[in-house]
Amino acid sequence: MTQLLVIAEHDNASLKAATLNTVAAAQKIGGEIHVLVAGSGCASVAAAAAKIAGVAKIKLADAAHYADQTAENVAALVVSQAAGYSHILAAATGPGKNMLPRVAALLDVAQISEITAVESQDTFVRPTYAGNAMATVKSADAVKVITVRTTGFDPAAGEGGSAAIEPIAAAADLGLTKLIGREITKSARPELGAAKVIVSGGRGLGSGEKYHQVLEPLADKFNAALGASRAAVDAGFVPNDYQVGQTGKIVAPQLYFAIGISGAIQHLAGMKDSKVIVAINKDEDAPIFQVADYGLVADLFQAVPELVAELG
């Protein structure tokens, strides 16, 4: 029987939701699904992964040199565990994109990046050219190494499974990198990738101060995540992890507000799969209106506070 290995994404304390979408892609391929949890003091992650519906086994590698999830060490571990698996999958998020190509190269196989659909066990659909061309590709390799675009697959159920947890030996510490520090943007809001509503701002907001002053009250109404166009990040309004787009975060919430965003191809690539898109922009010719379900040509500094008031 086909066996598939899904690499769990986590922070040693909790399992990231992207893992559920990755498991869902594995289920579409079909076969017995194992989940690899590599971390340090991450038993709670393995316990959460064991509850995912449709997962047969959890492999748990718990060692100090996996605490920081460096690509070099995690990839070496994945390769040491690769025998017997026909498919190795990770989410196309920061950690997955960083680590999985190393696994593919070490196994001397291609990686199939950011799949959005499964056609068969060796054939997959993936976006190219900022999502403007959907390519169906067939792999000739014995092992398919795949990153999964989370917006392409509805998450597997996080409850209901009861997979066995099997501790496995850690691979050697390669000692190639040392983490000096991490600056995580603190926010009480949901993550961009998991939010049901996203309020995104662009250069039209004019400054970081205005960005927060205008958008926060709207985001508060929906417990929304805040996002931004590349222009707003480059201008220093908000940190890089707010960026939605071809090379930033790819999102598909129920409701996406694009405020003062013109709608460059690269931005549209990151949000055009949202269920409902609302655009507010004073330029009636802005390309964002071509993808928006509801467009309002207006001065955002008046329209957004008015919208907040109208929502009550």
Add this chain to the structure above:
Amino acid sequence: MKILVPIKRVVDYNVKVRVKADGTGVDLANVKMSMNPFDEIAIEEAVRLREAGIATEVIAVSCGLAACQETLRTAMAIGADRAILVESDVDLQPLAVAKLIKAVAAKEQPQMVIFGKQAIDDDANQTGQMFAALTGWPQATFASKVVVANGMATVTREIDGGAETLEFKLPVVVTTDLRLNEPRYATLPNIMKAKKKQLDTLKPADLGVDVTPRLTTLKVMDPPKRGAGVKVADVKELVAKLKNEAKVI
């Protein structure tokens, strides 16, 4: 130290590509081609390290059609000292390119290889990581700041929730993110100078690399189209539509 910068010739980022009617690919006839924007950032970073006296030589390398010579000339106009073209008309996929760059690196012995994090045509985001794996080097992907001193590189990289800083012994692989730098414009005198710089051409066979594609593209389709939306007159109408029509609030 030498820095090697692999670059890719791609459809210009301002072009909205069109999928061919027969589904075999995108229409590249008469489309403007440019250097992949992330690779421009990579060249700029390498040139800055040379200007700061840290690097001694910057070598641009491209794998692909003869037309990549133009892209390499652009890299030299930005400031690369010389260039290497690995010429092939095969569809070169990331693993093959990583192997070709590894073979070039074995000859040139750079202490740093700076890749763009992702090419904006195939959006694969693989080649730098694959090169790092094949050489056994550490990798600093999605870099927003690179500092080199005393045989060590300290790199700040963009991660999903913010940023992290890592320290590496050289040699190291860096892949560039958008905020690493803002590439300079090539001036006319530098474009003229670049025409005289050395550009060597090799073939994959010279490097002993099998570049056979592993993935076959069966078809290329347009993405699902979004139905045309409507313009609303004011905020009241917008809220009414969101409540009663879209039913999302």
